Amino acid sequence: MDDPLTTTARAARGHAYAPYSKFAVGAALESDDGRVFVGVNVENASYGLTNCAERVAVGAAVAAVARRFRRLVIVTDAVPAAAPCGACRQVLAEFGAGLMVESVGPKDARRWVLKDLLPDRFGPEALA
Helix, strand or coil, rough: CHHHHHHHHHHHHHCCEEECCCCCCCCEEECCCCCEEEEEEEECCCCHHHHHHHHHHHHHHHHCCCCCCCCCCEEECCCCCCCHHHHHHHHHHHHCCCCCCEEEEEEEEEEEEHHCCCCCCCCCHHHH
16 A cells, blocks of 8 residues: 555646657655645756656755755656666655655656665765
């Protein structure tokens, strides 16, 4: 049985705009104060302009003045469950290396701490 964050990401996935890749992704990002922000991938004919679900969720959170996050769940149909891309890892690193990241697919789920997905990340602490 899905936990609430996974259920939210799964529901969001149904709203993804992925006419080119057909790879729909839903994301649910939980802030430290318990608010949840959703994102979906939004593709573009100019493929470099595509936005990943994780970054869309971060944008929604930042627009709502959330800056600290506990957990991110992404849902795809990939086997094995897909890890976030490098660009998403870097964007997430801007908000802390301790974020728990979970990917859920049709056959499995995988979990990481962000610092393990991006061990030598560049972030705000490097600029201090």
